[in-house]
Each structure stands twice: as C-alpha cells, then as structure tokens.
Amino acid sequence: MRITAITLAVATVLAVGGCNRMGGSTDVGKAPSLEFDKPVSGEITSRSGVNFNDGSHHQLYQLKLEDKQLAGITLTGALRGSIAVFNNGVLVASSNSGYERGNDVSLAFRANGTGSYQVAINADGPSAFGPYRLRAEKLVPYDGKPMVAEGEIADLLVSKSQDYTLQVDKAGMYEIRLESKAFDTVLKLDGNGVQSENDDGGDDTNSRIGMPLEPGKYTLRVRSLDEDSTGAFKLTAKRTELPANMVMRDGTSLPNNGSVFAMLDGEGRRRFLLSLPRAADVRLDAISSQVDTVLRVVGGDVELVNDDGGNGTNARVEESLPAGHYTVDVSSLSDEAGMVEVRVQIDGAASAAAAAATADAAVEATD
Incomplete structure (x- = not known):
C-alpha cells in the first residue's frame, strides 16, 4: 500500500475557520x-x-x-x-x-x-x-505485477506520478490507453531506446500511445495534468500484428503506385524519397486515425505543403511534377508519434508532355 490516507486541497467542505474538521452539525x-x-x-x-x-x-x-x-x-x-x-x-x-x-x-x-x-x-x-x-x-487494489503483452491495470493515483511495467514478449503494434473519470490523464512510455508521451490522444481527456514495440521491458508512467489531482484510473495494453509493408527508417523510397505504413518518430515526423523518371501526375495521401497529418514535398524548384487536403484531418498533395528526385516529409500537426499510411498514385505523363504531343500533332497537320 502506498499510503494510508489521501490528503487533498479542500474545494467546498463543511469547514469552520479554514481547518479540515467538520463543524459540530447535528x-x-x-x-x-x-x-x-x-x-x-x-x-x-x-x-x-x-x-x-x-x-x-x-x-x-x-x-x-x-x-x-x-x-x-x-x-x-x-x-x-x-x-x-x-x-x-x-x-x-x-x-x-x-x-x-x-x-x-x-x-x-x-x-x-x-x-x-x-x-x-x-x-x-x-x-x-x-x-x-x-x-x-x-475498488480492487493493484497487485503490483507487470502487465505482460496485453492486459489491464486498475489502480488509484495517490501521488504526482506512478510507474508500471509492461513486459513485451513479442514484437508488434501496441496500443496503450490511460483512462480516468477523476483527472486529466498524461501517459509516458520509456524503455529499449523508445520514449513517447501523450496527453489527450484518447477519447475526451484520456491518453493514448500507439507504436511498434520490440521485446523487452517498458515503463509506463501515469500522472495527472494537474499535479494536485488524484483518483481511480484504468491502464490497458493491446497488441496487433505489424503491417507487412511497415517502414522503420528515414530515407526509404516510396513505390510508384501503392502504399507503405510508417510510425512517426518521437518528434512526429518521417522522411521518404520519391523518384520520377519522367513527368507525371502524382497524388500522395498521408492517412492516420491517430494524428493530424501534414505532407511536404520538396525537389528542384518544387515545394508543396498540405495539412487537411484529404478526408478529415488527413493530408493530400495532388500535383503534376516534372521528372526528378523528391523528398516527402510526413509529420503530425502537433508533433506527436503515431501510425500513418502513405499512399502513392502516379497516373502518367504530366500536362507539359501532353502539350508537347499536341504541338507535334498540330505541326504535322499543317505539313
């Protein structure tokens, strides 16, 4: 047991003279x-x-x-x-x-x-x-055992922060949620060179961290946004398999047509390369249910940025681009980590090439 009593600031109590004793009420x-x-x-x-x-x-x-x-x-x-x-x-x-x-x-x-x-x-x-x-x-008190892979911990926050252990035995995509009706939650994950923190990534003022984790032990730190708040909370972890086309490193080349999944890093970003052997109409989508995505495409004289051009808070860049090499930066508007799917669609020659073909046809018609 952490403490034998909780002493909190008094909001509205039956007090006389500001002391924490109840008046002699019948x-x-x-x-x-x-x-x-x-x-x-x-x-x-x-x-x-x-x-x-x-x-x-x-x-x-x-x-x-x-x-x-x-x-x-x-x-x-x-x-x-x-x-x-x-x-x-x-x-x-x-x-x-x-x-x-x-x-x-x-x-x-x-x-x-x-x-x-x-x-x-x-x-x-x-x-x-x-x-x-x-x-x-x-309320059932927490038994102090680590949470292994998946599970739930129900406990009482009675200090500024409390640490819990998540034991990951199998690599995968992990979703960790911290929920409370008593305080505005803040959740931090730390371990194996990975660190992430979230305030309101879940429903309402609850916290949520979703990221790929390798086997090992991780510390989950629970605290309230208001350090004076305490109360009951629930901490849960759920594992799913990683997508087969998961990208883990910056500088990975994007496919000409198709999609890849990526986990934005602790600063909420990931960088890709896009190569066009000829001018083409290009559409890029950054899709996520976890973060508000931003796309930035840079190469030659081109610099394109989009926030909510797709559905909801998803970013989309749709443009005719000349042949060349481009960097594609995917980030979150609030610099948060999260899973993003990047979709690429290249439809063919750009308008400049089409205009050239039209001009050639016009020359032949006059001959």
Missing part, C-alpha cells in the same frame, strides 16, 4: 446510509444543511468502511457540486473542483481506519441547487 448522526453498489438519489434545496464557510448547502451520508479499504464515489445529475469524505470529523478526501466532465464528479480514496465515514455532497455556491445521484463502489 446532521451527522441522522445522515442516511450509503451502501456499495446501491445508488441513491437526492436533491439539494434551500432546506438542505448550510455550509458555514460560504452559505452553500449540503447533504450528508454515512458509509461503513474497513481499514485500508479502497472506495470510489461518483456524483452525477443536474447539481453542480463536490464530494468531501470525513472520518470522525477529519477530512480524508475531497473531489477536485478544477477537473470537471459536465456536472459529473468522482473521487477515490483509501480508508484510514475501520468505522463509519461521513460523505458530504456540497453545492458549488449559495445559489446552486438541483437533483443528483450518488454511487459508491469497492
């Missing part, structure tokens, strides 16, 4: 029970208990816990509010008011003794009222 002994996996509905009205610090209102519940037991509490509904948990009048944990998903609020904490804990639902201000739904659940 509501405590009369508070209804909150049981695990049995949601309760309620409403903050003008008749609810008053918080002495700012005149906002509250509702109390009692939750029975064993020593060191992990618990999660979620508040949903129309009410804009926060959660605070007390044990014998002393603050144990409170939700972070700086991180919100609409009106939903959640927190996770570890009990610091066996007994009945007071759970306070606090409105955000004197004029905040409305219905809510409250749910408590038991």
